[in-house]
Amino acid sequence: MSIGILTSGGDCPGLNAVIRAAVLTGSKLHDMEFVGFRNGWRGVVEADLMPLGRPEVMGISKQGGTILGSSRTNPFDGGGAARVAQVMDENGIDSIIAIGGEGTLAAAKRLTDEGIRIVGVPKTIDNDLSATDYTFGFDTAVQIATESMDRLRTTGDSHGRCMVAEVMGRHVGWIALHSGMAAGAHAILIPERKTSMDQIIEWVESARDRGRAPLICVAEGFQLDTMDDAHSERGLDAFGRPRLGGIGDQLAPEIEHRTGIETRATTLGHIQRGGTPSAYDRVLATRYGMASVTSILEGHWGRMVALRGTQIVHVPFEDALGRLKTVPESRYEEASVLFG
Numbered sequence: 001m002s003i004g005i006l007t008s009g010g011d012c013p014g015l016n017a018v019i020r021a022a023v024l025t026g027s028k029l030h031d032m033e034f035v036g037f038r039n040g041w042r043g044v045v046e047a048d049l050m051p052l053g054r055p056e057v058m059g060i061s062k063q064g065g066t067i068l069g070s071s072r073t074n075p076f077d078g079g080g081a082a083r084v085a086q087v088m089d090e091n092g093i094d095s096i097i098a099i100g101g102e103g104t105l106a107a108a109k110r111l112t113d114e115g116i117r118i119v120g121v122p123k124t125i126d127n128d129l130s131a132t133d134y135t136f137g138f139d140t141a142v143q144i145a146t147e148s149m150d151r152l153r154t155t156g157d158s159h160g161r162c163m164v165a166e167v168m169g170r171h172v173g174w175i176a177l178h179s180g181m182a183a184g185a186h187a188i189l190i191p192e193r194k195t196s197m198d199q200i201i202e203w204v205e206s207a208r209d210r211g212r213a214p215l216i217c218v219a220e221g222f223q224l225d226t227m228d229d230a231h232s233e234r235g236l237d238a239f240g241r242p243r244l245g246g247i248g249d250q251l252a253p254e255i256e257h258r259t260g261i262e263t264r265a266t267t268l269g270h271i272q273r274g275g276t277p278s279a280y281d282r283v284l285a286t287r288y289g290m291a292s293v294t295s296i297l298e299g300h301w302g303r304m305v306a307l308r309g310t311q312i313v314h315v316p317f318e319d320a321l322g323r324l325k326t327v328p329e330s331r332y333e334e335a336s337v338l339f340g
């Protein structure tokens with residue numbers, strides 16, 4: 001049995017650990033063979049394949065990124081299910097493990113509905129996919145953001161400055177909430193909760209009045225209550241979505257102007273997505289990779305592996321689509337008790 005693996009959408013640490021685990025489990029225990037599709041769905045529609053045996057996956061679980069490459073290609077722009085079936089047939093590929101976020105899984109669902117044998121592995125650094133408690137990459141991003149804010153604090157303390165740290169989080173504030181709590185930020189600003197400038201100033205001044213150098217953690221998708229859309233000044237991505245980033249730079253001068261505290265903003269950006277995955281992410285990714293092989297053996301087409309508590313389960317793609325896993329109000333209220 002030959003299986004094709006692809007990684008699609010934005011990368012995150014842990015993708016290689018999924019690939020390694022699937023290849024090792026499948027080849028060791030079940031006599032499966034694997035090939036890699038290069039650059040997500042693009043490699044499928046363009047029949048751009050690479051060998052994926054044990055030598056190719058040796059030692060890669062600690063490597064960031066994806067050895068297969070990624071893209072935001074839509075397979076329906078390149079021939080859809082008919083083309084995918086043709087490429088699989090010509091290369092003797094029985095089924096596909098698609099590792100990706102809600103976009104990748106939406107494409108996978110449409111292809112599965114048309115008879116292509118696909119199982120999914122959820123991927124998002126933002127941790128916003130429904131139907132799974134956690135996705136790999138998130139823990140690493142939170143760790144990097146926390147360490148970065150710890151560093152911003154020492155320099156902020158030295159100069160008595162207000163430091164604004166902008167973290168990833170397009171639609172949801174999980175990275176901001178967790179890293180902001182871990183770093184003891186004086187305010188955490190997330191896309192789920194529009195907030196007024198007056199409120200932010202109150203938190204900043206309260207921290208300053210207690211002799212602290214204020215630290216603000218803001219998710220890139222955060223909006224002030226006066227904004228209609230998330231801040232974007234960098235054009236559109238390949239899928240036509242606004243590239244976010246820069247809300248921290250918007251807030252900093254306003255905070256400085258209104259409080260008189262010298263304020264500096266740092267956008268962490270892709271630093272959060274690069275480099276070696278945390279141990280937690282490697283374990284989760286490895287378990288997902290192993291479970292995806294079970295999915296194939298049991299013919300769970302149109303389903304993805306997911307984490308429920310400590311168990312790996314298999315859920316239909318549609319459970320992960322349509323509705324994002326946002327930060328519940330109660331989690332934000334809990335954190336906000338310590339703001340200011």
Ligand SMILES: Nc1ncnc2c1ncn2[C@@H]1O[C@H](COP(=O)(O)OP(=O)(O)O)[C@@H](O)[C@H]1O
Nearest residue numbers: 009010072073074100101102103104106107239
């Ligand atoms: N509804 C859809 N049908 C088919 N392809 C889709 C759909 N939504 C997204 N895609 C394709 O999947 C790609 C990956 O999705 P994207 O949102 O960029 O990443 P992720 O999989 O990480 O969410 C998109 O660029 C697009 O080409």
Ligand SMILES: O=P(O)(O)OC[C@H]1O[C@](O)(COP(=O)(O)O)[C@@H](O)[C@@H]1O
Nearest residue numbers: 010101124125126168169170237244
């Ligand atoms: O720079 P890129 O690749 O367009 O991606 C940036 C976006 O990807 C994200 O990290 C989301 O990625 P996920 O698909 O992993 O959830 C956002 O936070 C960010 O806006």
Ligand SMILES: [Mg+2]
Nearest residue numbers: 009101102103
């Ligand atoms: Mg997406």
